[in-house]
Amino acid sequence: MTAACLQHKSPFLRLARRSSFLPLTGLMCVLLLVFVSVASASRDVVSENNETWRGPAGETRGDSHNQTNSTAHKKAFPVLSFNYEHVRKPFEISLWILLALLMKLGFHIIPGVQNIVPESCLLIGVGLLVGGIIKAIGEEAPVLDTKLFFLYLLPPIILDAGYFLPIRPFTENMGTILVFAVVGTLWNTFFIGGMIYGVCRIEGGQLASVDPLSCLLFGTIVSAVDPVAVLAVFEEIHINELLHILVFGESLLNDAVTVVLYHLFEEFTHAGTVTVVDAILGVVCFFVVSLGGILVGAIYGILGAFTSRFTSHTRVIEPLFVFLYSYMAYLSAEVFHLSGIMSLIACGVVMRPYVEANVSHKSYTTIKYFLKMWSSVSETLIFIFLGVSTVAGPHAWNWTFVIVTVVLCLVSRVLGVIGLTYIINKFRIVKLTKKDQFIVAYGGLRGAIAFSLGFLLTNSEMKNMFLTAIITVIFFTVIVQGMTIRPLVDLLAVKKKKESKRSINEEIHTQFLDHLLTGIEDICGHYGHHHWKDKLNRFNKAYVKKWLIAGERSTEPQLISFYNKMEMKQAMMLVESGSTAQLPTIVSSVSMQNIKPRGPARQRAIPSISKSREQEIRKILRANLQKTRQRLRSYSRHDLMIDPFEDNVSEVRFRRQRVEMERRVSLTATVILFMSVRALEIQDSLCS
Amino acid sequence: MGFNGTSPLLDQRGELRPEDFGAIRELSMNPIGDRIISAFFSPGKETVDFASFVRILAHFHPTETSRSRDGVQPEPANSRTRKLKFAFQLYDQDRDGKISREELLQVLRTMLEMQVTEEQLQSIAERAIQEADLDQDDAISFDEFRKSLEKVDIDHKMSIRFLS
Numbered sequence: 001m002t003a004a005c006l007q008h009k010s011p012f013l014r015l016a017r018r019s020s021f022l023p024l025t026g027l028m029c030v031l032l033l034v035f036v037s038v039a040s041a042s043r044d045v046v047s048e049n050n051e052t053w054r055g056p057a058g059e060t061r062g063d064s065h066n067q068t069n070s071t072a073h074k075k076a077f078p079v080l081s082f083n084y085e086h087v088r089k090p091f092e093i094s095l096w097i098l099l100a101l102l103m104k105l106g107f108h109i110i111p112g113v114q115n116i117v118p119e120s121c122l123l124i125g126v127g128l129l130v131g132g133i134i135k136a137i138g139e140e141a142p143v144l145d146t147k148l149f150f151l152y153l154l155p156p157i158i159l160d161a162g163y164f165l166p167i168r169p170f171t172e173n174m175g176t177i178l179v180f181a182v183v184g185t186l187w188n189t190f191f192i193g194g195m196i197y198g199v200c201r202i203e204g205g206q207l208a209s210v211d212p213l214s215c216l217l218f219g220t221i222v223s224a225v226d227p228v229a230v231l232a233v234f235e236e237i238h239i240n241e242l243l244h245i246l247v248f249g250e251s252l253l254n255d256a257v258t259v260v261l262y263h264l265f266e267e268f269t270h271a272g273t274v275t276v277v278d279a280i281l282g283v284v285c286f287f288v289v290s291l292g293g294i295l296v297g298a299i300y301g302i303l304g305a306f307t308s309r310f311t312s313h314t315r316v317i318e319p320l321f322v323f324l325y326s327y328m329a330y331l332s333a334e335v336f337h338l339s340g341i342m343s344l345i346a347c348g349v350v351m352r353p354y355v356e357a358n359v360s361h362k363s364y365t366t367i368k369y370f371l372k373m374w375s376s377v378s379e380t381l382i383f384i385f386l387g388v389s390t391v392a393g394p395h396a397w398n399w400t401f402v403i404v405t406v407v408l409c410l411v412s413r414v415l416g417v418i419g420l421t422y423i424i425n426k427f428r429i430v431k432l433t434k435k436d437q438f439i440v441a442y443g444g445l446r447g448a449i450a451f452s453l454g455f456l457l458t459n460s461e462m463k464n465m466f467l468t469a470i471i472t473v474i475f476f477t478v479i480v481q482g483m484t485i486r487p488l489v490d491l492l493a494v495k496k497k498k499e500s501k502r503s504i505n506e507e508i509h510t511q512f513l514d515h516l517l518t519g520i521e522d523i524c525g526h527y528g529h530h531h532w533k534d535k536l537n538r539f540n541k542a543y544v545k546k547w548l549i550a551g552e553r554s555t556e557p558q559l560i561s562f563y564n565k566m567e568m569k570q571a572m573m574l575v576e577s578g579s580t581a582q583l584p585t586i587v588s589s590v591s592m593q594n595i596k597p598r599g600p601a602r603q604r605a606i607p608s609i610s611k612s613r614e615q616e617i618r619k620i621l622r623a624n625l626q627k628t629r630q631r632l633r634s635y636s637r638h639d640l641m642i643d644p645f646e647d648n649v650s651e652v653r654f655r656r657q658r659v660e661m662e663r664r665v666s667l668t669a670t671v672i673l674f675m676s677v678r679a680l681e682i683q684d685s686l687c688s
Numbered sequence: 689m690g691f692n693g694t695s696p697l698l699d700q701r702g703e704l705r706p707e708d709f710g711a712i713r714e715l716s717m718n719p720i721g722d723r724i725i726s727a728f729f730s731p732g733k734e735t736v737d738f739a740s741f742v743r744i745l746a747h748f749h750p751t752e753t754s755r756s757r758d759g760v761q762p763e764p765a766n767s768r769t770r771k772l773k774f775a776f777q778l779y780d781q782d783r784d785g786k787i788s789r790e791e792l793l794q795v796l797r798t799m800l801e802m803q804v805t806e807e808q809l810q811s812i813a814e815r816a817i818q819e820a821d822l823d824q825d826d827a828i829s830f831d832e833f834r835k836s837l838e839k840v841d842i843d844h845k846m847s848i849r850f851l852s
Contacts, residue, residue, distance in 0.1 A: 429750045430844045498839055505820045505836040519724040522714040557800050563812050
């Protein structure tokens, strides 16, 4: 895989040497975009009275166009015409995305930049630049619209994270993650909100009009750790699994808390008074939001898994089911103001084991790559838009407020983590060390979710001030903390992620230890982690798998599927490296015994005949053999090309054997034909 | 503690027999249940007393906090090595210090509970031994066992929080 990558990189390396190429393209794109928006601005002025230009209805545009054409005096038939309005919206969207991706490409080509500055910072920088250019021209820049963010940009990232969530570390550390997410966020909110209110009271002046509820609302928005930012930064530092899952899990699960608190405080701000009943309802709301979100996600997940059971004849649309069911889960949760993020995660987690058992290998790869692709594009766009919106948005800079906010965010995070870890460590088997605590505290990055929530605030004179402070906090955490976390990780010698493939030994022994621990727990009478996991597995095997997995795969034990996957991966690696002729020694000799090629021995027995005869015979054979193959393969757009590594390994083995048999059969046919031809020749020579 | 958890089955003399373990329902459903039970009894003995019972369970105490408990022994019972040794002995029924191919096959057979063909079992066992076996003696010694599990967090995995 790495060899192929390097091969692809070399033409780019050659291009990069003429290093002005890529920034030039980027610049051209920027200029083009600016030109386009300017042109549209002038067009706006002209067609101001025509109100339908904003709408998606291209037909009305076309009608008015035709009308103007027919009412005007007869011109010569236009061979080439310019109609930009027709494609304006998709054109601009595509251009933005293209620009974003070109920038991302550029960063990876320019050497050295990547090691110092994380990608997110560079993208924000690009966003700032583009925003600055657009503003300088006087155009209105596209802002990070809240609807756009929450409905289109955020779901792919969360789905990607949820679908590939490492379940084992997540469930093992679930308690810790929940404590950090719920209690930590609550602590942050109230601490920041309260202190800000206190500071505002002390400062007076412009800040005196800030009321406590607004402060708490502000605290809610700015205290939530952001999954997008965490993913973007932690992706590059390859930290060990435990810390990664702690910070990342926290950023995912605190969405429920944020949603509840946000709506709560917003309601209170409008209502004016807060009673005890409201507070209790708030707590109830939290449980409803989080558990409801998970329930919605689980329902859609089961539906998706059930659907995938029947897709064996329409493999092409399998990935779509995964995406659509997950997206529907997100949207359905959002309808009821439940936590969309938790719903999406639950859907991905529930769906995955069953879908993976049902879909073909190609669909699995498609799902994986599409998710990674979409989440990558989304992430890039989010950071660029963040930069652009910063330049564009209305700002109300207040030194005290902003600096106090930034400092308070840091302080409350550190205090929160230390305090919570002290309590958590009493219940953990593997304690969190001081280094771990530091990374968890330092990795609490704020991001675009905070910004979008701030944007949703009702317009008031404080909104701009809040927004400015939020942006500053986001910039500070992403840029400063994001840039410095990597050298700090190296400095503190924090354990890094061990790059390793799971070996079959690990899998066997881990399962063995699972059974062992379950047994010991039963002896002790202690219903711990393993006991419940075992119960869940049994329930899964007995009832759920039968319904959700197609065919005989439903009774396949986990070890076998793991083993099959490994075999398949190895076989594919061999094909990619081009050494199919050489059968591997690592793969078990038992299954390979009957496939040892006996071809070479046969070939030696073929008698030699004249060249022209040979050519004739070859032509005949080729024509006949090809005809049979062509009869089998008919082209259809909806069929995938049959190739040897389609479904599962038993099929692989079967096909291997069949290919081998075919080869042997054709070889035998060749031999027989040659022998008969030779016999005929001999007969001819004898007769004549 | 846990001993009291099995007290309905407790022999009056303060000793446990294999049948007492067998009465625990979940344990009988466990594929390697009988191996675990036999691990409590020293070879040849029919009963286990409280002290030996606790000694076996001490393997599963979380690693860090027991420095004070086992000051007498040169190596505490719940160190990583001792935990792994305990697990290794469950594989290695004939106590020859190695997991032979046949022993591995037996374990796989009990864990996979006859849902797979003999051929698949052979392939898996073959592959496992080839991966782990560094000195090419067609068996897995304790060191090789330990090496193949070096990426697994044994301290976490083989620990039970004792609620006492």
